[in-house]
Amino acid sequence: MAAPQQQKKELKVLSRDDVGKHNKPGDLWIVIDAKVYDLSKFAELHPGGESVLYDEEIAGQDATETFFGLHLHEVLLRPAYQRLMIGEIKGEESKVVPDELGSRSKVPYAEPMWLTDNYFSPYFKESHRRLQKEFRAYVDTMIYEVAQRCEANGKRPDVELLQDMGKKGINAMRMGPGKHLHGRKLFADVKGEEFDYFHELVITQELVRMGARGFGDGLNGGMVIGLPPVMNFGSQKLKDEVIEPVLNGEKYICLAISEAFAGSDVMGMRTFAQKSEDGSHYILNGSKKWITNGMFADYFTTACKTDEGYAVLLVRRDFGGVETKQIRTSYSTTAGTAYVTFDNVKVPADYVIGEDGLGIQIVLSNFNHERWVMCCSTIRSSRAICEQLLKWSAQRKAFGKPLNSQAVVRAKLASIISQCEAAQTWLESVTYQMCNMTYKQQALFLAGQVALLKSWSTRVSHDVADNAVNIFGGRGLTKTGMGRFVEEFHRTYKFDAVLGGSEEILADLGIRQALRMMPENAKL
Incomplete structure (x- = not known):
């Protein structure tokens, strides 16, 4: 997730010697990433205690390494801390520059391969890439702050946001391809007639980058699984009463x-x-x-x-x-x-x-799509945690060296990143089949594939969550600060392993479907 952009302000041009003179109680300056902060009045309010700021390696010194070993970069961008910034070091530039809102991450493996420079994909076309770029900007600017607020206070997602998503056609797009999109004005000028499951995959995977699992389900999760039976099997009366009000965010x-x-x-x-x-x-x-x-x-x-x-x-x-x-x-x-x-x-x-x-048939018809959506979500959520781990292991020092200098940490990263890459590749392959199969063919040939993919992808999430907490340590169990996204993921990843069919049930379903297709003459 890109951080909010830093506002520009007039700053003094100072030398490191200038900063070094301010190292006493009541007169305290420090340097963080080539910027000078006056903590003279703030010191007694410091959440970590006042005395730590008067350490000889911090007071009047460059505290960049210490700061980023303890705090998220977004802390510096908060208005309260922006006001503490008084100058910049002459001839030096900040190295830690937040990504622009809506931009792609440059961290290796932080993005699926199709979104990474120098790589290619046979699946994603111009309209998919346009949708991804514009929808990420929408999520970062319009949804992220709402998500974090609601995740913390437990209140339902803002009705105004859901209705704005309705006006832009986003709610309708989350229902997947279909006639309900034909002729409808959709986000990023995607044509309803060309909308496919890869467009839906893009929307689903961009939404989960927020690191707010409860909010993600609150953001019309009920619509995604509760409206299809009405759309596919309901009478015209029910369709007229329900579909448009729900897609518009007027009803739930x-x-x-x-x-x-x-x-x-x-x-x-x-x-x-x-x-x-x-x-x-x-x-x-x-x-x-x-x-x-x-x-x-x-x-x-x-x-x-x-x-x-x-x-x-x-x-x-x-x-x-x-x-x-x-x-x-x-x-x-x-x-x-x-x-x-x-x-x-x-x-x-x-x-x-x-x-x-015919209730059971209607219920079962809904499961394939629901489980596929959950695969999209849990696989992308796992990748987001891998990005957190790559950043943390590069900036956190232990025993005088970065965490990523330890072979055991690199081995953990290699394992979970490999699993995330494999899961995304399988997901894209299944999605391609969905785009080229009728609904009946999907039910016949993909129910087992989707079931196995979901069962396995939540096992991947388990490994990611487990290793992430071990690498982040106590911070991975703390709801605020450096490890808050890891804590949230570790606390909530199991939802996808239970909802829509548990891992064990789905694994068995996948094999039972395979056994039904076993040819009689298949012998060793």
Whole structure:
């Protein structure tokens, strides 16, 4: 993530000898990256204590190495610290210059290969690259600060932001390719008719760079998984009522499948809808658990049992008898994760999505895309942590040398970077197949591939998180400061290993699909 840009101010031109004269309590200057800071009044307010600033290697001296061994560069860009900057060292220039907002990182392996100078890709075209460049700038300038604020205070994402994303066509683009994009004005002037899964991959991977996992799910995660059943199987009445308001950010929807009794075992659900004798409505009773965006959803795409087998009902919050309670998980409450209860909810018969009795097919049709989106996210999140590790191991010194001078640290970096590169390559290959297969072919040939990819990519995340904490040490367990993104990743990476099907279930699914395709004459 690029840091906010440093504002220019008039600075004195000073020598190092000038700075060296100011090394006492009440008169304290230091040098950080060729800039001079007057800490005379700030010293007693220093969060790390006053005495540390009067160390003979800091007071009146160049404290660059010490500073970057303890603090993020963004600290210097905060207004309070900008006001402490009074001068610059004559004949010297700052070496630590933050990337411009929206720019690509120059750190090796910080970007997927297709975004790295001197490398090529057969998959990404001009429209993909244009979308990536413009959307990264949008994320950095319009979403990042909101994400960090909401991640910290636990409040739902700003409605104004979601509606702005709706106006720009971003919400619609997050639903993947389809007729809903044709003729619609989309972000970065991408044509709806040319929009493919690589465009969606770009959007998904740019969003997760924010390092705010709870906010990422809160940012219409429920829409991405809850709206497709309405779009693909809903009646025209339901489509007219729901699709545009949700895509515009005026209404919110979630997917309500998981229960306390039924997670990966979808068919074990107990929520039941009893159809009335005259067939005009259903009476819905039961509960759902771990429902993303459930706390602020207007619509609940709800799987349930019926006398016909299984059905998917679109339940409106204002039907009455719908109650949501906050579930506090290991990530922020900004995701709106809810325990949902349905108490004699009267659901009109025309709010059945598709047909009564076809609920399981509708639920299963949604899983491939959901799992693929999660692969996009967890693989890119892991890469972002690798970038943090490369930076940290270069600037942090231990035993008088940078961390990256230790062979054991380099071996850890080699292992996790290799896994991230392999995961991205597999993801892009699967995405290419998706772009060239019909929906039916995807279900037939890619369900196993996507399942194995998700199962493996979350194992990659596990290795990245584990090694990252070991390399960052105590900072990797601290919610603020140098290791805050590592701490957040280590605390939340496991979500993708559970949501949308656990690692073990999906690994088994992948192999079971392969076994069904085994030729009878295949013998050793």
